[in-house]
Amino acid sequence: MRSHARTALADVQQHAEAVFASMGVALPDFLFNAWCTIPDHLLQLSVPAFEYPRSDAPAGFRLIGAIPPGPAGDFPLPHWWADLTAGRRVVVVTQGTVANEDLGQLVVPTIRALEGSDAVVVAATARPDGPDLVRAALGDRVPENVRLAGFVPFEHLLPLADVLVTNAGYGGVQSALRHGVPLVVAGETEDKPEVAARVTWSGTGVDLRTARPEEAALRAAVDRVTSEESFRERAEAVRNEIAQHDPFAAVAEIVERGRPTTRG
Template identity: 50%
Template sequence: MTRVLLCAIPVYGHVMPLRRIARDLVERGYDVLFLTGSLFRTAIEQTGARFCPLPAEADIVTGFDELFPERETIRSPAERLEFDAQHVFARPMVAQHQAIQALLAEDGAEPTIILHDTVFLGVWPIRHGAPGIEPLGVVGIGVVPLPLADIDHAPFGYGLLPDSSVEGRDRNRRLAAEARELTDAGSYRELVAGFQRAGATEPPPQMSRGLVCVPDRFLQLSIESLDYPRSEPLPPQLRYVGALPPEQDIEATLPEWWDEVVAADRVAVVSQGTLANANLGMLIEPTLRALADLDVLVVVCTGRDVTPTDVPANARVAEFIPFDLLLPHVDVLVSNGGFGGVQQALSHGVPLVLAGSTEDKVEVGARAEWSGAAVNLATGEPDESDIRKAVEETLQDPSRTERAGQLRSEYAARDPYQAIVNAIEELAGGQG
C-alpha cells in the first residue's frame, strides 16, 4: 500500500490528533512513518508507526514559556500568536524540510503521501521551487480553527465575531493592515529567509492562506457550523470532515463515585485541559466556588495528580475520566476552550461555557459562541459571578442544548478517518 508520512510540530494538541490518524492507517495496512519531536517517541511507537525524530533545531523538549521566556510578557492574543508563528511555525521550517527530504530519499522508499498538521510548514519549500524530491501528494490536517482570511472576518487571533456591515468591513481591513505589519516584521520575514536557505525559487505565500492552500487537500477536523459564514469563496482543496472520535481507553478506571454521575439530574464538568492545568486558580477553583450552592453535581477533571482547594459538597474530583464515557451524562462543560475538547463536547451534544485567552482559544471561543452552543467569557481568568451566570443560563435556557444537539447530528454525519483515506487514495491514484 501507499507509504504515508505524518508530520506534526512537537506540541501535544498537534501531535495527538495525528497520532490517532496514524493508528487508524496502521490498522488499515498502510506503511506509516511519523515525524515529530523526541518527547513523543513512545506515544508514536505505540501506534505501530515508525517514529522519525525531528532534528534538534525543529524539536521542542520543554514548554513554550520555558523555551521563550519573553513570550509570557506578551498580553495580546494576536501578538502572542504572531510570536508563535515566527518562532514555532516558521523558524523550524527549513529543518523540517530537510528531515522530510531525508526520509523521501531513503533507499527503496515508496512514493509517499505526506499528512501534516495545520502549522507544520516543512513541505512549503519543495512546493515553491526548492530542489529535492516531491512527495506523491500533500494533505493538510486542520487541528485548529480554520485560519483562512475573509473580508467579513477580523484577522485570526483577535477573537472577534464576524461583521459584514460597512463598519465591520472597515474594522476588518484596519485590523488586517495592523496584523500585516506584525507579520511582515516577524513571521513572514522568517519565511522569506527560510525559503532562501532552502533554495526556493518562488516567494512564500501569506501564512493564513498558505496553511490551507499549499497542500493538495486540506481536511479540517471540524464542521461548517463551527466556522463563520464567508463572502469569499473557499479554496477547492478544503473539506470539513468532522471531529476525530476519542480513543477508546479499555483500561480506564472510573472513580468510586461514578454511580453518582449516572444518577444525577444535572451534571456540570469543569476542565482546564491536558496542558494549561498548572494553575487551578484560573478556572477550576473559581468554578467550584461559583457553583457550590447550585443543585448540580460538579465533576472536576484536573488533568494531573492534584486536588483543588476547598472542594464543596456538590463536587467530585478526578485526575482523568475518558470524555467518551463522561460526556453522555453531562449538561454543561466549563472549559478553557481547547479545539479538540470543544469538538468532543459538541459531538456529544453538550453546550459549553468557555474561558480561554491563549494559543488559538480566543478563536475557538468566538466560533463556539457564534454557533449558538456556547457562552464565551472571552478571558482566561473569569469572575465567579460570570461563570455562575453563564452556567445557570445554559442549564435553564434550552436553546443552547438544542443547538448543541443539532451540531451533534452534523458531526455524526461525518467520518473523518474515511475522508482521510479517500484523500490519500485520490492522490496516490494521480487525482491531484
C-alpha cells in the same frame, strides 16, 4: 489580529521565506495564510454548523467531521461515578491538557461558583497532581457537590454531562459537541478566542470573553446554558451533523485518489 500576527511573527516569516528560497521557490503569502493556500488539500476537523461560511476558502478546503475519539481502554471508575446518574445536573470543568498550569483561572472559580448548588461538579484537571492542587487552593475544604479527578476519559464522562465549562481548547470543544453537550467557554490564549467566538456564533454555548471569569459570571452562565433549551438543541444539532462524517474515510479517500485538487 492579522496585523499583530505579522508583526509578532516577522522573524518566523523571514526564516520561512529563506527556507522556501533555498528550494528554489517563493513563499507566496504570509505564513499563516500559506499553510491554507499552498497545500492541494486542507482538511479541517469540524463541521459547517460550527464554522463560518467562507467565500474565499481554498479550492481544496473540506470540513470532515470532529476529532475522532481515542480508544476507550480500561478505565477504573472512581467511587463517585454513580453520583453522575443520580438525577442532578452534571457540570464538567476543565482547562484541558495545555493551559492547565494555573487551575485558579477557571477550575477553582467554577467550583466556588457552584458550591452548594444542585449540580455535581466534576473537575477534570488533566494532570495527576491536579486534585491535590485544587484541594490546596480550596484550603482542603472541597465542597460536598464537587468531585476531583486527574484524568478522566471524555468518552466516558461527557455522555453524562449537562454542560462543559472549558477554556475553549479546540479538542475539548469538539469532543463536547460530538456528544451534544453545550458549553461555557472562557479563554484568551492561542486559538481559544477564535474557538469561543464560534461557540457563540453556532449557538452552542456562552462565551465569557476572559480567561479569569468572576464566580458570579460563571454561575449565571452555567444556569443559563442548562436552563435554556436552545443551547442543548444547537449542540445536539451539531452532534447530528458530526455523526454524518467519517474523518478517517475522508483522509483515506484523498490519499488513495492520489491526485491534487483541480484549481481554476
